[in-house]
Structure formats: C-alpha cells, structure tokens
Amino acid sequence: MEAKNAVDVKNLDFSYGDRKVLEEICARFHPGMVCGLLGPNGSGKTTLLKNIAAILKPQKNTVYINGTDITDMTANELAREISVVPQNTYIEFDFSVQDIVMMGRAPYIKRFSSESEEDIETAQWAMRIAGIEDLAERSIKNISGGELQRVIIARALAQRSNIILLDEPVSQLDIYHQLSIMETVRTLAYEYGMTVVTVLHDLNLAAEFCDYIYLLKDGVIAYSGKPKDVLTYEIIEEVYKIVCLVYENPASKKPHIVPVRSMQEGNGSC
Template sequence: MSSAEPAGGIQVRNLRFSYGERPVLAGVDLSVRPGEIVGLLGPNGSGKSTLVKVLSGVLRPYEGSATLAGRELKDMATRDVARTLAVVPQEPVFGFSFNALEVVLMGRHPHLAGLAFESESDIAKARTALQRCGALEFAHRPVLELSAGERQRVVAARALAQEPDFLLLDEPSSFMDIRHQVELYDLIRDQSDNEATGVMAVLHDLNIAAEYCDRIYLLKEGRILASGPTAEVFTYANLKATFDTDVYVDVNALTGRMLVVPLSQRRKPR
C-alpha cells in the first residue's frame, strides 16, 4: 500500500466493544496514517489491549467502524488481516517449545499459498528479521528458555518478518533493558520512515513515547481523553487527568521532546 492512497491507514470511528455485559471501549475515534508512529497510552484496564485485539481481528463483534487501508475489518478474513497487519501482543502465547526461528517463520504463514511449506526466501526473511532485532543468536534456542527481554526481541522479529503495512505493538519492550528499547524503536522508526509502515504502539514508558511518537492518544475508561502531537498532549493537566497521579513535565533540553518524571505521592508541596 502506498501513502498516496486516500483510504490508506487505519481509521477507527465510534468503536464500541463489550466483554459480555461489561463495556470496555465506549466510542473510540482514532487513526494511524502510513509512515507514522502513534502512541496509545492510558492506565491499566483502560482498554488499550482490547483495542489492539479488536483491530487485529481477534475480538469480535464490535460496533462502529474500523477500516484497514479502506477495507472494513468486519468484512476481512483473519488471513487477510494478517497479510496487512502484524501484532506484538502484550502476552504472546507459545503452544509448546518452538525455537526462535520457528516462531519468526510463523510470521511468514499469512503469505504462504495454502498448505505450502516455507521457502528459502521465507527462511532468509526470518533470519534477517531476527538479526535486525538482535536475536539471531537465539535462532535455534527454544523460546521458552529465553529471558523475558530476549523473548520480546523474537516476538518483534516475528512481526517484522510478516512485512506488514501496519504494526500494532502492545508494550513490546516492557522487559527490555534501555539499550534494547532504543534499538527496537529506532528500528520501528526506520520501518515507518522507509516502508511507510503505520505503527500504533501501546506504551507505559512516557519518555519512550515522547521520543518516538508523532501523535498520542490518551485512553481512559474506554474513551479518548486527549489526542494530538506529543508536545501538545503531554501536559501536566492531561497526564494528571489520565493517570490520576502527579508528574513533572518539561522539555528535554537536548532533544526538544517532552520529558516526564514521576513524582512520589508522599512528596510534600514546597
């Protein structure tokens, strides 16, 4: 898909979703354009992972509208969705102990014809994705034996190997050390700049979001509380209203991006 397509991107309009009687998404409007990184931030239980699962076709039915490159998600088969969009889930499930290369090769499955086996080219793409994520050394190790951060690099590689138009990342680096976080998001930035991949990332690290996201949506209790360019959304008032805690917000003197520091609730006002 090229960025010139008028209907490109992800468009979500008045999206509502309930688990049984429990409404979780209460009318969400959101968009992700090709080539941009959008951050979805909000407190625990606000509906971020639910939105990721609805957009990846895992949770149905939903009310309202969600389109991927102009096609209504409701009308797309799971395989069609997987050809367009790759997901790094918050809690990936591994059936039994596949090695890392096998896990990343699963990212190629939506592109295989029928029951065909992976080709040499699929294996090469999987190895390249592992290498880009700094995880090639784990290729032949069972994923369940990897450390939590190592395993996240393998799951990121699976998503890249899928060669998607869109990436949905649900706290993809929650177990990564700072170097591997930076390497992952630099890679994601390259991917969005060079391949026009549209990225939506659920993040709890506000400074990573400030450094990498073009736009931010703040989600609270299933509703978007604020949205826009990161510098406009990351105000003390917006962050306090979203997370119900005090933070110190400033501009990073080195980068010009926003800087957010947590403040102990026990701190006495000066």
C-alpha cells in the same frame, strides 16, 4: 479516497458483556508514523488494539484498513495486512527461534506445502532487522526476555504486513532493551513506511518515540495530538491522578515527565 495502509477507527464501541470498555472511539493511524495509545490501567488501550487486530470482534463498519471493513476480511487476509506483537509471550514448547519467526509466513504458505526459498529469505530479512540473526538456531527456551521480544517482532515482520500493532512491547525489559527495541520500532515507520501503533505505559518513552498520541481515559479518547501538546502536567494530572513535573528533555527537546506523588485521598491535592 482512503490513504494507503492507514487504519481508520470510526465510532467504535466495545463491551465485555454489560461492561462498556470503549465508547465512540474515532482514530486514524497513518503510515510512516509511530502512534502511541496511552492511558491508565483499565482505560481500554489494549482492548482498542485488540479490536483493530480483530482478536476481539469489532462491530461492523467501525475499523477499516485501506477503506476495507476488517470484519469483511478472513483471518488470513488480515494477517497479511496487520501483524501484532502481544504484551506477554510465553511459549510452552521448545521451538527454535527460526521456527517461531517462520510462523510469520503462515498466511502465505499453502497447506501441506513447505516453506519456499522466498519464505526463508523473508524470515532471514526479518531476523536481520530485529537484530537476532545469530539466534536463529537457538531454542526460545534459552534466550532472554529482551531477545524473545525481538523474536516476536521478527515474526511480525516476517508477515510483511504494512501495519504493526504492539502491546506494551518493552514494559518488562531493562532500560537498554527498552531503548534499543523502541529504536527498531521507530525504524519500521521511518525507513520501511509501516503504520506503527503501540500501547505504552512509560510516558517518557512515549514522549521520545511517538509522533502522535491518543490518550485514553475510561474508554474514551480524552486527548490526542503531538506529545508536547498531550503530555502536559495539567492533562497528566487529570488523566492519571498524579502530581508531576514536566520538563523539556535537553537532548531531544521532547517533554520529560517526573512523577511526584499520587493524588490518592489522604495525600491531599495540590
């Protein structure tokens, strides 16, 4: 019996042409938890996320939601189960914030019919959770990067999916927006019971906000576990090739990583 709204990845391989990017990935993402996908550049985090979202086409019998193979689902069915917050959003045209959030309702609206009252209420609910109610009428051309990221999160929420995938949701934002958006993301798991999977670059943010971490290296899951078990200096040194110190954050009792230097040739190793 599969757990509700869990995502299962079983023996997933993925190649871009001849270049193998993911190998034998097995992972399970549970509702009510924030799971982090970590790893150096090129380790396959984003590729894994895109396979789960079916943006890239995974092989048959590798990615399951509630026990259903996602390759058997239509784009519309999938959009009701999984929402995605991409890494970069650049929108050329002058949509209003509300227009963009309302696009999250697309999987529910029949062709040629207008948005229903329910759709409008759902969009308003999503904007409230994401903290952008006041921006509804604004043009997305005239809002800040942090606000735009919140708009994209609101759009994902408007999909009313049980699973949300985020690809480096805060990597281009200032420290306030990094924390406040990650706090919102955590709320989605803890208060709304969503299955949250997020790619993160910042190890300290991952330590603070993730309940479980998959650490990728060269297309395989090198380590997985709770932050305090995965984010140790031995593992970080091995995977990221850096010298670092790991303390305990006195406020949260989570690991806190202080990078010292890279282990580039010429720097010597310690």
